[in-house]
Amino acid sequence: MKQYKKMHGFLLLLLLHYCLGQSDYAPYFYDNGPSSTSGNMALFSISEDTPVGTQIYILNGTDPEGDPVRYDLTFEKGSTEYFRVQPKSGNVTLIQELDREKQDEISVTVSITDGRNKVIEIVRVFVMDVNDEPPEFQNLPFIIDVPEDTAPGSSIYRVHAVDKDLGSGGSVSYYLQSSIFAKFTIDGHSGILRVKPGETLDYETTPTHFVTVVAKDGGGKYKGKHQVLTSTATVTVNVLDAQDMPPSFVGTPYFGYIYEVSVPGSEIYTVSAKDGDQGNPNPIYYSIVNGSDGVFDINSTSGCISLSTHPSLLKNELYEIKVKASEVGPNSQPLVYDITTVTVRVVDLNNHPPTFYGENGPQSKFEVIMYEHPPAGEILRGFKITVNDSDQGANAKFKLRLVGPSRVLRVVPQTVLNEAQVTIIVEDASGIDYEKGPTLSFKLLAVEIDTPERFSATADILINLLDTNDNVPIFTSEYYIARVPENSPGGSSVVAVTANDPDSGSWGEVKYTIYGSGSDLFAIHPSTGLIITQPWTSLDAEMRSKYNFYVKAEDSEGKYSIAEVFVSVLDMNDHPPEFDEEFQEKTMIIGTAVKVQAVDDDAESPNNVIEYSIMTADPDNAFDINADTGEIQLKPFIKSMEIVQNITKQKDCKWSLVVQARDRGSPSFSTTAVINIDITEATPLKGPMAAFLMKSRDNPLRALGIVTFIILVLVGVTVLISTVMYMRNSKSNRIMPVRRIIKRGPRDQQTWKFKIPVIKLSSPAEKFLISDPVSSPPQETSSPRLKPTPPIAPCLPPPPPSNIRANERPRAVPTISGALTSKSSKKAKPGRRKEGNISSALVSELKMKLEQKINENNQGYY
Numbered sequence: 001m002k003q004y005k006k007m008h009g010f011l012l013l014l015l016l017h018y019c020l021g022q023s024d025y026a027p028y029f030y031d032n033g034p035s036s037t038s039g040n041m042a043l044f045s046i047s048e049d050t051p052v053g054t055q056i057y058i059l060n061g062t063d064p065e066g067d068p069v070r071y072d073l074t075f076e077k078g079s080t081e082y083f084r085v086q087p088k089s090g091n092v093t094l095i096q097e098l099d100r101e102k103q104d105e106i107s108v109t110v111s112i113t114d115g116r117n118k119v120i121e122i123v124r125v126f127v128m129d130v131n132d133e134p135p136e137f138q139n140l141p142f143i144i145d146v147p148e149d150t151a152p153g154s155s156i157y158r159v160h161a162v163d164k165d166l167g168s169g170g171s172v173s174y175y176l177q178s179s180i181f182a183k184f185t186i187d188g189h190s191g192i193l194r195v196k197p198g199e200t201l202d203y204e205t206t207p208t209h210f211v212t213v214v215a216k217d218g219g220g221k222y223k224g225k226h227q228v229l230t231s232t233a234t235v236t237v238n239v240l241d242a243q244d245m246p247p248s249f250v251g252t253p254y255f256g257y258i259y260e261v262s263v264p265g266s267e268i269y270t271v272s273a274k275d276g277d278q279g280n281p282n283p284i285y286y287s288i289v290n291g292s293d294g295v296f297d298i299n300s301t302s303g304c305i306s307l308s309t310h311p312s313l314l315k316n317e318l319y320e321i322k323v324k325a326s327e328v329g330p331n332s333q334p335l336v337y338d339i340t341t342v343t344v345r346v347v348d349l350n351n352h353p354p355t356f357y358g359e360n361g362p363q364s365k366f367e368v369i370m371y372e373h374p375p376a377g378e379i380l381r382g383f384k385i386t387v388n389d390s391d392q393g394a395n396a397k398f399k400l401r402l403v404g405p406s407r408v409l410r411v412v413p414q415t416v417l418n419e420a421q422v423t424i425i426v427e428d429a430s431g432i433d434y435e436k437g438p439t440l441s442f443k444l445l446a447v448e449i450d451t452p453e454r455f456s457a458t459a460d461i462l463i464n465l466l467d468t469n470d471n472v473p474i475f476t477s478e479y480y481i482a483r484v485p486e487n488s489p490g491g492s493s494v495v496a497v498t499a500n501d502p503d504s505g506s507w508g509e510v511k512y513t514i515y516g517s518g519s520d521l522f523a524i525h526p527s528t529g530l531i532i533t534q535p536w537t538s539l540d541a542e543m544r545s546k547y548n549f550y551v552k553a554e555d556s557e558g559k560y561s562i563a564e565v566f567v568s569v570l571d572m573n574d575h576p577p578e579f580d581e582e583f584q585e586k587t588m589i590i591g592t593a594v595k596v597q598a599v600d601d602d603a604e605s606p607n608n609v610i611e612y613s614i615m616t617a618d619p620d621n622a623f624d625i626n627a628d629t630g631e632i633q634l635k636p637f638i639k640s641m642e643i644v645q646n647i648t649k650q651k652d653c654k655w656s657l658v659v660q661a662r663d664r665g666s667p668s669f670s671t672t673a674v675i676n677i678d679i680t681e682a683t684p685l686k687g688p689m690a691a692f693l694m695k696s697r698d699n700p701l702r703a704l705g706i707v708t709f710i711i712l713v714l715v716g717v718t719v720l721i722s723t724v725m726y727m728r729n730s731k732s733n734r735i736m737p738v739r740r741i742i743k744r745g746p747r748d749q750q751t752w753k754f755k756i757p758v759i760k761l762s763s764p765a766e767k768f769l770i771s772d773p774v775s776s777p778p779q780e781t782s783s784p785r786l787k788p789t790p791p792i793a794p795c796l797p798p799p800p801p802s803n804i805r806a807n808e809r810p811r812a813v814p815t816i817s818g819a820l821t822s823k824s825s826k827k828a829k830p831g832r833r834k835e836g837n838i839s840s841a842l843v844s845e846l847k848m849k850l851e852q853k854i855n856e857n858n859q860g861y862y
Contacts, residue, residue, distance in 0.1 A: 074109045101165075145240050167218075212232055289339060293319065322341055371468055376428065385444070488533060541602075546567070
């Protein structure tokens with residue numbers, strides 16, 4: 001019964017499923033084949049060099065009812081996810097880099113669904129190969145041993161490389177990097193390494209070879225381009241030595257010596273030979289072939305040659321021994337050999353060093369006394385030195401040299417054989433200086449030249465110098481600068497000068513003297529060099545502030561040097577300011593300033609810088625003063641005489657004040673002056689003369705100087721004009737030179753009188769007032785003066801006498817001609833009266849002197 005119920009239920013479900021399937025079909029993929037890029041990805045192939053992010057496929061399917069479908073793509077758990085799908089479009093993108101050599105097939109589960117039904121398919125995607133893997137050598141490193149006698153063309157090794165790529169990219173060929181010394185070749189297909197035909201290996205020349213093998217694949221495409229990949233490996237070929245080289249002696253040629261003190265059995269020389277096959281050497285056996293004469297033996301294993309008799313029994317001085325070195329085989333049989341010659345010489349033993357001798361035998365110290373600065377090339381005759389070496393031949397050859405101050409002395413001879421007389425010569429006289437040191441020490445060395453022992457001898461050379469007066473006193477400075485306060489008492493220290501004379505004794509004593517302009521005010525201590533002021537003098541900066549003179553430093557023989565001394569007298573504030581007058585009268589026009597001035601006789605600032613100030617004033621607070629210039633002005637509010645009269649309540653406007661002048665020295669000095677100032681008001685002035693007087697009201701001397709200058713200029717111009725006229729008339733009135741008498745009547749000489757008008761001023765302000773020349777007529781100051789008679793030109797002389805030679809050149813007689821025009825009777829203006837009178841007088845006087853000179857010349861003819 002129960003089985004019946006189960007079957008009934010199953011049939012019911014099957015019926016239900018059939019009914020629903022008739023109305024809703026599942027979606028499905030299009031199967032477009034493996035070469036298509038659209039479908040269900042079944043058997044799809046992709047190149048392993050496809051870049052990540054590339055769209056590689058489109059999942060494509062449909063739903064029978066036309067419902068929209070969605071796609072999905074999954075991988076097995078634990079496997080790498082290489083692709084990703086866009087659910088709606090079905091675009092498949094590569095998200096992981098591919099490597100065929102690691103995985104050449106990818107299993108992917110793709111699905112399509114319409115939301116109700118889902119279809120799942122498992123597909124395989126194949127990864128296609130590209131040439132991206134280079135060949136890889138197997139069994140590295142390659143190290144092989146090859147006997148050096150391997151025949152040319154023999155195989156010595158086979159290299160093997162594997163390429164993981166497929167097709168041509170996985171095929172491998174071989175070749176060697178080229179070299180001019182290549183001794184090997186390789187088969188390009190099999191990789192078999194051989195000794196190059198015609199080449200042999202030599203252990204003695206090159207025990208190891210390094211061969212570089214290159215493995216190359218067949219090439220293939222990679223990312224759209226053809227690519228060939230290679231790899232390299234180094235094959236180390238160690239050459240094994242073979243017995244193919246004879247022995248050879250080392251260090252030839254060989255020379256040995258027998259000395260006079262040698263005994264039988266003494267070692268003379270040890271020869272050494274080596275097997276040419278150093279990789280596998282055979283033992284060496286030594287023997288003497290000939291030339292021994294029975295006086296030499298050799299050790300067969302060490303090669304040591306020794307003397308077998310006493311040296312006195314030797315008959316020859318030179319022996320040439322033939323020594324044989326043979327290889328010994330495994331069975332002690334002699335193999336290849338080599339022969340060399342050992343030259344043995346019987347020589348004198350170098351057992352005597354050089355020795356220095358004086359007058360009394362061997363001596364190691366020599367001493368002499370001499371004056372400093374001998375001439376260059378002079379022989380030091382105080383030395384009697386002999387040097388000797390008792391050995392013979394080359395053992396008695398040695399060199400002499402002096403060790404001490406460089407290039408001062410030299411020794412002759414420099415090379416000696418057996419014995420020589422030693423001569424010492426001066427080379428640099430400047431190095432023999434008593435002041436540098438009273439003694440000079442040298443070492444005289446005798447050293448053997450060509451002997452292995454190089455025996456030597458040493459002697460001390462001591463030179464005691466005597467001083468000479470070869471130096472002048474030298475000042476420590478070329479000039480000395482001193483500063484002395486003024487008014488210092490007599491005998492005050494100024495400066496101490498120092499000069500050094502390195503000579504000894506009285507030659508090194510320095511005496512000081514001074515001379516030059518200004519030195520009479522100073523004295524110097526002859527021994528210490530201390531300069532002081534004279535006891536009777538006191539320096540004053542106002543009289544003279546700078547002194548310079550010379551100091552002379554002299555030794556006992558008159559050698560001297562000179563230095564210059566500069567003395568500056570420091571100004572002290574020892575003079576107070578002084579006014580010209582303690583009581584001064586000044587006239588002040590309102591709006592202008594009057595100036596007071598004081599003088600300070602000090603030489604330098606700030607001692608002579610003066611500051612002015614008002615101590616008291618009557619009336620008070622009416623004046624200001626410029627502290628630097630001393631200009632006194634009324635207060636700004638006093639602008640007219642009415643204000644002045646209101647302050648004083650008097651018509652007489654004369655105010656007074658006490659002005660103080662103080663210097664800026666330390667301590668400071670001051671002085672005062674009483675200034676009485678007459679206050680007045682200016683009257684308007686007209687014309688250039690008025691302006692000039694206004695400017696010069698405080699300095700009348702300046703105005704007088706300018707007027708004098710103008711007068712001198714006018715006089716000079718007048719003289720110049722008269723001279724020009726005289727020269728012109730002299731050229732125009734030439735006459736023959738004859739003696740004539742020109743009689744002229746007595747001429748009254750007019751006496752010129754000058755009267756300078758005196759101007760009297762009723763008040764101080766009137767000196768600034770000038771009348772208008774048009775409105776105020778000039779006053780008669782004196783009676784009219786008589787004008788001088790104008791000069792008259794002299795009459796021409798009479799004709800010359802007949803005794804004048806025809807060829808005689810006439811001589812010119814100086815004359816003057818001209819006329820004076822009488823001046824107008826109109827009187828001159830008062831402003832120019834003085835200048836006109838003086839100019840006229842000077843012109844007339846000049847012309848009168850010219851006439852007098854002409855008269856004197858004419859009288860000389862008679």
